[in-house]
Amino acid sequence: MHPAPSVIIFTTLSGLGFGLLLWLGMASEAPTGWEAFAFFAVAFALSVGGLAASTFHLGHPERAWRAFSQWKTSWLSREGICAVAALIVMGLYAAALIFFGRHYAILGWLGAWLSLGTIFTTSMIYGQLASVPRWNTSLTSVLYLTLGITGGALLFGKVGIALPLLLLAGAVQIIWWLTGDKAFAARGSDLGTATGLGEGGKVRSMAHPHSSPNYLMREFIYVVGRKHSQKLRAISFILMAVLPAVLLLLPFSHLFAIVAVLSHVAGVAVSRWLFFAEAEHVVGLYYGMR
Amino acid sequence: MTQLPQSTERKLGLVIDLDTCVGCHACVISCKGWNTENYGAPLSDQNAYGADPSGTFLNRVHTYEVQAEGAAAQTVHFPKSCLHCDDAPCVTVCPTGASYKRQEDGIVLVNEDACIGCGLCAWACPYGARELDKAEGVMKKCTLCVDRIYNENLPEEDREPACVRTCPAGARHFGDFADPDSNVSRLTAKRGGMDLMPELGTKPTNKYLPPRPKDQLEQTDMLAPLLDIVAEDTNGFLGWLDQQLSRLPGDNKQRGK
Ligand code: SF4
Numbered sequence: 243m244h245p246a247p248s249v250i251i252f253t254t255l256s257g258l259g260f261g262l263l264l265w266l267g268m269a270s271e272a273p274t275g276w277e278a279f280a281f282f283a284v285a286f287a288l289s290v291g292g293l294a295a296s297t298f299h300l301g302h303p304e305r306a307w308r309a310f311s312q313w314k315t316s317w318l319s320r321e322g323i324c325a326v327a328a329l330i331v332m333g334l335y336a337a338a339l340i341f342f343g344r345h346y347a348i349l350g351w352l353g354a355w356l357s358l359g360t361i362f363t364t365s366m367i368y369g370q371l372a373s374v375p376r377w378n379t380s381l382t383s384v385l386y387l388t389l390g391i392t393g394g395a396l397l398f399g400k401v402g403i404a405l406p407l408l409l410l411a412g413a414v415q416i417i418w419w420l421t422g423d424k425a426f427a428a429r430g431s432d433l434g435t436a437t438g439l440g441e442g443g444k445v446r447s448m449a450h451p452h453s454s455p456n457y458l459m460r461e462f463i464y465v466v467g468r469k470h471s472q473k474l475r476a477i478s479f480i481l482m483a484v485l486p487a488v489l490l491l492l493p494f495s496h497l498f499a500i501v502a503v504l505s506h507v508a509g510v511a512v513s514r515w516l517f518f519a520e521a522e523h524v525v526g527l528y529y530g531m532r
Numbered sequence: 533m534t535q536l537p538q539s540t541e542r543k544l545g546l547v548i549d550l551d552t553c554v555g556c557h558a559c560v561i562s563c564k565g566w567n568t569e570n571y572g573a574p575l576s577d578q579n580a581y582g583a584d585p586s587g588t589f590l591n592r593v594h595t596y597e598v599q600a601e602g603a604a605a606q607t608v609h610f611p612k613s614c615l616h617c618d619d620a621p622c623v624t625v626c627p628t629g630a631s632y633k634r635q636e637d638g639i640v641l642v643n644e645d646a647c648i649g650c651g652l653c654a655w656a657c658p659y660g661a662r663e664l665d666k667a668e669g670v671m672k673k674c675t676l677c678v679d680r681i682y683n684e685n686l687p688e689e690d691r692e693p694a695c696v697r698t699c700p701a702g703a704r705h706f707g708d709f710a711d712p713d714s715n716v717s718r719l720t721a722k723r724g725g726m727d728l729m730p731e732l733g734t735k736p737t738n739k740y741l742p743p744r745p746k747d748q749l750e751q752t753d754m755l756a757p758l759l760d761i762v763a764e765d766t767n768g769f770l771g772w773l774d775q776q777l778s779r780l781p782g783d784n785k786q787r788g789k
């Protein structure tokens with residue numbers, strides 16, 4: 243799949259933002275006043291910024307409100323509803339903390355669940371697609387949820403819990419990569435099943451329908467070299483899990499904490515680039531390119 | 533509404549005969565011609581006369597080569613457009629309700645006024661049957677020429693999809709698969725019409741007829757034993773004739789020596 247910046251920014255930032263909102267909502271000792279303002283400002287900037295980025299690639303962003311209507315079948319619609327509900331509930335919760343120093347735990351928990359729901363529904367937009375075998379697994383939701391919760395804990399400064407979470411996230415990421423590498427072959431689709439000609443012998447693509455790349459090829463056929471992707475996986479893993487964990491183990495300093503957060507975010511962004519770039523859409527079969 | 537109908541009254545669709553298609557792309561052109569000036573937004577082209585032309589098409593013809601073990605390779609032209617799936621994943625993923633499957637005839641359509649151009653339906657279609665138009669920012673797909681097949685302003689014989697009407701080889705057939713006696717149902721039953729990527733569970737309506745197997749060399753050799761006259765008796769006239777013929781260049785018996 244084409245690794246468009248809009249979807250990489252969207253999934254990376256909104257995952258972090260809703261992850262932070264999740265921790266803020268669950269906190270028994272929630273911050274108040276200016277401290278609360280700072281936390282919520284970061285959380286809203288990330289989540290709203292991510293959502294805004296996701297509208298950049300729309301052909302008709304002015305009609306985006308229509309996307310709330312099909313929650314009965316569409317994960318994208320459910321994601322939109324969850325996100326807006328989470329932002330409204332957390333907005334009220336934040337206002338009470340910032341301006342009145344009041345902690346309404348029930349609002350917080352409701353917002354936390356909605357934030358978690360937002361990360362989950364985001365993951366399902368990709369996880370539901372049978373046409374992209376690498377994504378089409380419940381592990382995709384596990385990956386998005388673990389990364390969101392981990393990033394949120396890191397941003398919230400929960401060092402004790404962030405450390406084991408970083409290790410867990412790293413492990414989930416590696417499992418996702420390894421199972422993903424086998425997913426396309428396991429699905430059993432090849433040029434033979436795609437054309438129905440497989441029973442008659444070996445099928446080979448002789449000529450494309452068009453002389454230069456079209457929408458389908460630009461959007462769905464992106465090929466990353468194996469060496470290149472292995473290198474990026476290593477970079478992503480180190481930035482996302484190893485470096486932040488090491489920095490958290492060192493004696494606490496604000497500088498280390500900030501570097502740990504930035505490194506984690508960069509690692510997740512690289513992982514998301516790979517998430518799209520490495521994903522093989524079955525339509526590539528018709529072009530003899532899978 | 534993006535909920536799929538439980539069942540549809542009719543199941544309109546195409547049968548595409550891979551044995552007959554000659555790969556002329558006439559269906560591609562007539563499709564673009566009709567659909568760029570009728571239903572919905574036009575099908576735009578980018579850089580149409582430049583080095584890297586690109587554009588929106590609802591029907592495209594691939595060309596494949598199929599080769600069975602030990603047999604000669606066979607060229608198969610392969611037109612591909614929306615299959616109007618019964619279990620259409622492109623419909624259920626749509627967040628706006630722009631994509632829908634009609635209960636009355638099973639046609640899958642896009643309401644372009646409601647489409648936000650998110651592209652998710654094209655991601656969900658395994659067959660590459662949907663293309664986002666670059667100029668209009670809305671999703672385009674085969675409508676089964678919904679504006680021809682019911683159009684009483686057209687002469688009766690034109691009330692079928694443009695691709696079917698134009699195909700010079702008679703490789704495309706339009707009809708109702710819900711009716712077991714329709715032309716398309718009978719063709720499918722008789723010629724072993726097949727689904728594309730059945731393993732993905734989309735239940736396509738359109739069916740493809742496999743190319744008929746090519747004649748094998750053994751079959752054309754049926755007369756060979758009769759032609760290969762060998763004279764047992766090397767003394768008589770036949771013996772003499774056999775010897776003379778063997779002298780001719782290219783004779784097997786000479787080459788064998
Ligand atoms: S072929 Fe693709 S676009 Fe057409 S109904 Fe099936 S899934 Fe949808």
Ligand code: SF4
Pocket residue numbers: 625626627628629630631642646647648649650651652653654670671
């Ligand atoms: S591109 Fe249009 S039709 Fe397709 S899923 Fe998005 S809103 Fe629906």
Ligand code: SF4
Pocket residue numbers: 552553554555556557558559560593609611698699700701702703704
């Ligand atoms: S018009 Fe008929 S013969 Fe020509 S490419 Fe289309 S289906 Fe094949």
